[in-house]
Amino acid sequence: MDQDLIADLYRQMLQIRRFEEEAARLYTERKIGGFLHLYIGQEAVAVGALSVLEPQDQVMTGYRCHGHYLARGGNARAGMAELLGKATGCAQGRGGSMHFYNVEDNFLGGWGIVGAQVPVSAGVAFAQKYKKDNGVTLCFLGDGAINIGSFHEGMSLASLWKLPVIYIIENNQFAMGTPLERTAPSEDLSIRALGYPMASATVDGHDIFEVRSAVHSAAQRAREQKLPTLLEIKTYRYRGHSMADPAKYRTKEELEAQKALDPIFTLGEKMDSLGMNDLREKIDQEIENEIQDAVQFAEESPFPDESTALDYAYVSYNYPS
């Protein structure tokens, strides 16, 4: 197996993990306001999926968006600064935790209304097909999004119009505090694809190589045949739904069993077994430095000037009145 690839995937997953751990710490220090939804435990999904994309491909997700932002090349400093509401943030303090953007690298952001990104992503794919830019769109959503109308309307139109979009349900087992068994009649979420219809698969989200392979096939289908795909990727979040959620709806044993499958730990062990210990330790240190630097940058950055509070309501407001 390609050692550079393994090292790269490990580095990206660890970057997300450490970013999120520091975010949690800053939240408890009340330096981060609002909602903070952490991606800890799900790293293999974003990193695996985005690692097989081409530069012209587009990525959109829901409000648990830090992992996708980082995996799509987002800058850790700008991400951390956004969490602190600073002018140097990736949305200049206008977005916050749920609304990270890095449009330059085709990361179209974090969206806060469950499922609304499903039709919007279909629209992004529609534009790619319209402009014939050979791009595909990757849309992430949670298992909590599969019962809302916009999910069905977006899926149905993506299939009808043969749009190059890949929908990834990150099934982390809980819609906020409600386990899947109480929100979905079947625990196989990929069957939702049958009615539209579109190709689908269920994927083990702890295995980053399985994620890569499934997304690669789906991207090929989108690029070459202009057909959408629905992937259910089974994963798990270690923290609560947000920092406000102590997650008392599950047992400690369940959590520990999931942690035993941790994708970062597993890949780290693989590196060690391949004799890559030195490189792994070097990466660990580099990521630690990068995240500490990001925190310091965010803390030292200025808040947006009050005089800019009304900026960005409109693209331009050159109306006579």
Add this chain to the structure above:
Amino acid sequence: MQTETLQNTPSEQVAMREIAIRDALREAMSEEMRLDERVFLMGEEVGHYNGAYKCSRGMLEEFGADRVIDTPIAENGFAGIGVGAAMMGLRPIIEFMTFNFSLVAIDQILNTAAKAHLMSAGQLSCPMVFRGAGGAAYQLGAQHANSFEQFYANTPGLIVVAPSTPYDMKGLLKSAIRDDNPVVFFESELTYSLKGPVPEEEYTIPIGVADVKREGSDVTLITWSKNVFLTLKAAEKLAADGISAEVIDLRSLRPLDTEAIARSLKKTNRTVIIQEQHEMASYGAFLSHHISTELFDYLDAPVSLISCPDVPMPYSKALEKVILPSEEQVVEAAKKVLS
């Protein structure tokens, strides 16, 4: 009012012909689509059926199915697709058969399109138009007779336009399509057949500029959309009684042409607002507040506001006419602010 011909502002030596609003809208869309490949039309029945109100007649033939796109009945879905396409630099025109159905897509309009630019600090924008008929028509019942201007006009990030005449419809729709912000564009089922003068030559009308549809000196009647016609008739009746009423057609609700209102009120010192909304938390209530505070010194009488009474629209024509604003109401209200 359905088929009559109207006088309108463009009167100079321009080559004019009389066309219906549905054709003015079609010309606006077709001209912009010829000029700019990024513009496309999407909605229910816009293609093969030529539009539920025939506003897109012949467009499928001219532009093909890639740019005139029939949708299933899924407003949230296709409005969202428009939003995503606009973020990618296209310029979608999303047609709602009527704005009554925009409510199932309103999340995409208010919470996605209107907020993308701010939340991304300018990295994203949604240059697009949501258009369709708003307000009551003949006996459509409670669910198909809504005037929902207030939802959109209350949302920063959106532009809201509600013109009345064929000339204004065409010029403003062209400006809306060219605008870099998401624009909500209200038409009226009752006036699609209404004809008026429209120049042969290309023109646009700037967003945010009201139009004085009739000059007067005693009282200012402020309205928008199809109630402009009812208000003009009321002004004629008032003239017969020796009262000179000025009629302001707002044309744009957001942004509001506050200067046009001020100019008129400084002359007349009295005003009646005519709307098809329910009064509580309505656009007219906002206008009334604006005038009462910003132009207080010029007012010789309280602002009068004609609205629909607080009941969903009943079906029977005997009841519907009780609910909708009438010429008589406007005449009476004008006389009252003058008394």
